[in-house]
Amino acid sequence: MARVLALDYGHKRTGIAITDELQLIASGLTTISTKDIFTFLKQYLNEERVELFVIGKPKQMNNTDSESEALIKPFIKTLENVFPEIPIVRVDERFTSKIAFQTLIDSGLKKNKRQNKALVDEVSATLILQSYLSSKLNKK
Template sequence: MARLLAIDYGSKRSGIAVTDPLQIIATALDTVPTHELRTFLKKYTSQEQVEAFIIGMPKKMDNTDSENAARVQAFIKLIQKDFPEIPVHTHDERFTSSMALQSMISAGSRKSDRREKGNIDKVSATIILQSFMESRGNARNFSSQ
């Protein structure tokens, strides 16, 4: 099997999370400056087999697209052009940043680590991936860095 790769897309930086090859565990991978994201994905997919990209879709409370949704849609078109053989799925990312912060607090991470936005982005991507896996019924465990 190949990995699933999730992206919490942001205007400045994007969090990345992946599954193990058996797609059992979602794990935070990295935070990448958004302008370098396509290069990062090309390098990663040359080294690891990726079954699908899962992109967090920003939604408002009424389930309509947020202001950032247009940027995410534009990014999706770019990676579909770069990786035509890899399907792209979107997944609701509402509340992932607050859930990421709460999970870091629960895990006992230091305040300085929680202030580092890149850490929250990685954990948010992991939550998006975990939620996607649960919606497909194949999530058994959860792990993050």
């Protein structure tokens, strides 16, 4: 079985999470500069089999798209062109950054480490991926 890769796409940084080969466990992989995302993905996909991209869909409280969705749509178009064989699923990412930050607090990380936005982005990507895995499990 191939892995599922999740992206918490941002203007400056993109958090990345990945499943195990059985697609049971979501784990943070890394956070990279968004300008380097395609270089990273091409290299990663040369080494690992990925069958699906999961990308966060930022929503407002009234269920409309947030402003950052305008940045994500062109990214997705390029992703579809570069990796046409890998489907894309969108997952509501409301509150993932807040939950990620709270998770870091609850895990006992010191304040200076919690302020590392790259770590928050990686945890957010993991939460997005876990949300996808949970919804897939609930459909069975």
